[in-house]
Amino acid sequence: MTYGEDRIYKKVEIIGVSKSGFEDAIxxxxxxxxxxxEAISWFEVMEMRGHVDTDGRVCEYQVVIKVAFQLK
Amino acid sequence: MTYGEDRIYKKVEIIGVSKSGFEDAIxxxxxxxxxxxEAISWFEVMEMRGHVDTDGRVCEYQVVIKVAFQLK
Amino acid sequence: MTYGEDRIYKKVEIIGVSKSGFEDAIxxxxxxxxxxxEAISWFEVMEMRGHVDTDGRVCEYQVVIKVAFQLK
Amino acid sequence: MTYGEDRIYKKVEIIGVSKSGFEDAIxxxxxxxxxxxEAISWFEVMEMRGHVDTDGRVCEYQVVIKVAFQLK
Amino acid sequence: MTYGEDRIYKKVEIIGVSKSGFEDAIxxxxxxxxxxxEAISWFEVMEMRGHVDTDGRVCEYQVVIKVAFQLK
Amino acid sequence: MTYGEDRIYKKVEIIGVSKSGFEDAIxxxxxxxxxxxEAISWFEVMEMRGHVDTDGRVCEYQVVIKVAFQLK
Amino acid sequence: MTYGEDRIYKKVEIIGVSKSGFEDAIxxxxxxxxxxxEAISWFEVMEMRGHVDTDGRVCEYQVVIKVAFQLK
Amino acid sequence: MTYGEDRIYKKVEIIGVSKSGFEDAIxxxxxxxxxxxEAISWFEVMEMRGHVDTDGRVCEYQVVIKVAFQLK
Amino acid sequence: MTYGEDRIYKKVEIIGVSKSGFEDAIxxxxxxxxxxxEAISWFEVMEMRGHVDTDGRVCEYQVVIKVAFQLK
Amino acid sequence: MTYGEDRIYKKVEIIGVSKSGFEDAIxxxxxxxxxxxEAISWFEVMEMRGHVDTDGRVCEYQVVIKVAFQLK
Amino acid sequence: MTYGEDRIYKKVEIIGVSKSGFEDAIxxxxxxxxxxxEAISWFEVMEMRGHVDTDGRVCEYQVVIKVAFQLK
Amino acid sequence: MTYGEDRIYKKVEIIGVSKSGFEDAIxxxxxxxxxxxEAISWFEVMEMRGHVDTDGRVCEYQVVIKVAFQLK
Numbered sequence: 001m002t003y004g005e006d007r008i009y010k011k012v013e014i015i016g017v018s019k020s021g022f023e024d025a026i027x028x029x030x031x032x033x034x035x036x037x038e039a040i041s042w043f044e045v046m047e048m049r050g051h052v053d054t055d056g057r058v059c060e061y062q063v064v065i066k067v068a069f070q071l072k
Numbered sequence: 073m074t075y076g077e078d079r080i081y082k083k084v085e086i087i088g089v090s091k092s093g094f095e096d097a098i099x100x101x102x103x104x105x106x107x108x109x110e111a112i113s114w115f116e117v118m119e120m121r122g123h124v125d126t127d128g129r130v131c132e133y134q135v136v137i138k139v140a141f142q143l144k
Numbered sequence: 145m146t147y148g149e150d151r152i153y154k155k156v157e158i159i160g161v162s163k164s165g166f167e168d169a170i171x172x173x174x175x176x177x178x179x180x181x182e183a184i185s186w187f188e189v190m191e192m193r194g195h196v197d198t199d200g201r202v203c204e205y206q207v208v209i210k211v212a213f214q215l216k
Numbered sequence: 217m218t219y220g221e222d223r224i225y226k227k228v229e230i231i232g233v234s235k236s237g238f239e240d241a242i243x244x245x246x247x248x249x250x251x252x253x254e255a256i257s258w259f260e261v262m263e264m265r266g267h268v269d270t271d272g273r274v275c276e277y278q279v280v281i282k283v284a285f286q287l288k
Numbered sequence: 289m290t291y292g293e294d295r296i297y298k299k300v301e302i303i304g305v306s307k308s309g310f311e312d313a314i315x316x317x318x319x320x321x322x323x324x325x326e327a328i329s330w331f332e333v334m335e336m337r338g339h340v341d342t343d344g345r346v347c348e349y350q351v352v353i354k355v356a357f358q359l360k
Numbered sequence: 361m362t363y364g365e366d367r368i369y370k371k372v373e374i375i376g377v378s379k380s381g382f383e384d385a386i387x388x389x390x391x392x393x394x395x396x397x398e399a400i401s402w403f404e405v406m407e408m409r410g411h412v413d414t415d416g417r418v419c420e421y422q423v424v425i426k427v428a429f430q431l432k
Numbered sequence: 433m434t435y436g437e438d439r440i441y442k443k444v445e446i447i448g449v450s451k452s453g454f455e456d457a458i459x460x461x462x463x464x465x466x467x468x469x470e471a472i473s474w475f476e477v478m479e480m481r482g483h484v485d486t487d488g489r490v491c492e493y494q495v496v497i498k499v500a501f502q503l504k
Numbered sequence: 505m506t507y508g509e510d511r512i513y514k515k516v517e518i519i520g521v522s523k524s525g526f527e528d529a530i531x532x533x534x535x536x537x538x539x540x541x542e543a544i545s546w547f548e549v550m551e552m553r554g555h556v557d558t559d560g561r562v563c564e565y566q567v568v569i570k571v572a573f574q575l576k
Numbered sequence: 577m578t579y580g581e582d583r584i585y586k587k588v589e590i591i592g593v594s595k596s597g598f599e600d601a602i603x604x605x606x607x608x609x610x611x612x613x614e615a616i617s618w619f620e621v622m623e624m625r626g627h628v629d630t631d632g633r634v635c636e637y638q639v640v641i642k643v644a645f646q647l648k
Numbered sequence: 649m650t651y652g653e654d655r656i657y658k659k660v661e662i663i664g665v666s667k668s669g670f671e672d673a674i675x676x677x678x679x680x681x682x683x684x685x686e687a688i689s690w691f692e693v694m695e696m697r698g699h700v701d702t703d704g705r706v707c708e709y710q711v712v713i714k715v716a717f718q719l720k
Numbered sequence: 721m722t723y724g725e726d727r728i729y730k731k732v733e734i735i736g737v738s739k740s741g742f743e744d745a746i747x748x749x750x751x752x753x754x755x756x757x758e759a760i761s762w763f764e765v766m767e768m769r770g771h772v773d774t775d776g777r778v779c780e781y782q783v784v785i786k787v788a789f790q791l792k
Numbered sequence: 793m794t795y796g797e798d799r800i801y802k803k804v805e806i807i808g809v810s811k812s813g814f815e816d817a818i819x820x821x822x823x824x825x826x827x828x829x830e831a832i833s834w835f836e837v838m839e840m841r842g843h844v845d846t847d848g849r850v851c852e853y854q855v856v857i858k859v860a861f862q863l864k
Contacts, residue, residue, distance in 0.1 A: 272322030419508045719752060
């Protein structure tokens, strides 16, 4: 990539879920998107949420991210 | 679905239009997305707008929603 | 298009980059999306950014837009 | 209207109230604005609120909208 | 209530769910809050969402509202 | 006014300026709007700003408010 | 309180009303909440509004605040 | 204008449209508002959008602005 | 829970503090709320902040969350 | 200053604290910034908060403002 | 720069003014900041405003941007 | 510090980058700011982003924070 060159990126909104934490949930989402969509360049966190089990423990972390990749 | 399991969802932004009301516009958008994209799990309303005819009557309701579905 | 008719649009978020200015960056993004995605109807500007070279000159304009097209 | 032609619209913020629901409140506001202001082209919903009576029933729906019309 | 008199209100955030539509979901939430919390004076819609069944039909409407009541 | 009755309000955005403080700036704006527009029912504060003189003293308070009045 | 110690606070949204000004409306709300809820630690202003009488005078100031207190 | 003097401004939301670019669309809106409303002092850009023709070219730029003028 | 069934949830805003990180601060808040309020179903992160000691080390993580539970 | 002349301003975010009220807290912050930074031209209020003592009285007002000054 | 390497950037908010347009106003601000602050890497547009002369012509464009540079 | 005492803080926006996670990126930014700017009192997270390498792994975490310190 050279700065100033005409180019275009696309951003897609995905949600990753993991029981291990927010960073793991991001990695889960990106690994999957990387395979099925396109080679991701960067991500931006939009929302962080989670589910709580009946014992009052966080049993999963959910993270809404936007991932961006270059359209070639 | 089991809580805590690694998984990923995608959110897509669509606009439904109907002359009958906002809930009908949502259903129009989801029915169409359900066929052409993927099996939708949930939706979130982003914007509600509409068009007015020359007699001052709302002639169509437009609703911008995000729909989410699991990537398998 | 007739007002009141059931229909549905999709919005996609893309980023155009150009060394010539924001309007050129928009046109770059739309021209590309128009070919690879669908016939775009309209766009909405979400963010405007840019890169600066070591001489303190803006060397590229980046514009995040949402483009909308009808799903048929 | 031809695309690309120079023109200008004005947006005005109004609140419609009705006991029958949000869509009715929108129609109440637009019908009135259509007569006293100008021929409205479109509206955008900004806020939705309501009043509750002493029996716990919604007794009126209030909707804040922006209406737009062309300045000729 | 006389304007200008010292007084205080409390706002509580609740979510109503109904299969019949957003206004019904609001009424469900308010009827319940009216009994278990306090006599509600007004509500403000914060978010509108819903669930979609496997046939692509909206099977429930969810509405996040804030309800307000006077603290006496 | 009876709750549930069809009615419509208009909101107008004005800026009041006073050297005495924000509440005075609000009163300045409302007194003037009350005469030249319509009988104002309520106001909502949107932004608060001010100007500083060369001695580092606030020399005027500026407050952007929306005022609402019933359209009859 | 020692920094780094596990602890938890709750935030509650209340509205204070006074004819004397916004700071008085805050004090009205906090004095009342302090008695009926818990010992308040801090507050954050969310919205400022007011009512106008038929002579065009602000007759009451309304301030929406969040108050926070430690859960012990 | 002297700082500290009581005065009041009004803000009006308008949309300018031009095929030549965003700055031209702003000028179109302001020139028109300047004649039909009042002598405008300043403007603030709220939204930037545009229409795309069937060849994938931006055929008009739309800019939503607020214009402010002093009420005398 | 069956989709489509009438039901209602409440959301409460709490702040968890921990010296070990944001996820730990969330767990601290939820464990406490789970006992003193109700069985929490899910949480949403609103704000993330922290305190820094005089050596420039983060000595506590503070996280503002909304927790939701069903009102039965 | 002449309109149209090339020039540049800087905005800095500061927090003023006073036991006497929000306007006093603004003046405290500006007086200090005026000396240690640059001659301030204007300010914009971003947030208003405060601390409450154990008797339920506001014991200090905190106001987050942005101050702007010309870079010469 | 190598990805993954520990590093830190600072963002500063500045306002550029030019009679020639928004992109020129950005360049004015960046050229000046580049000299007096640090070598700027990128910018983000926050607000776009302008002043109008008594003939209804935009006589200056004002653009609020954040500029970022690496702290070494 | 005594509550109620006149004082002033400054907030500065910085970006920390680390390959190890968001909390590490915050610590990187604060450690550096603590040395080159002033003794930081607290921080607030504004944005969380990251870069992805060609294998679909997050190779760096970027966190935009505001840090605050007292001006003495």
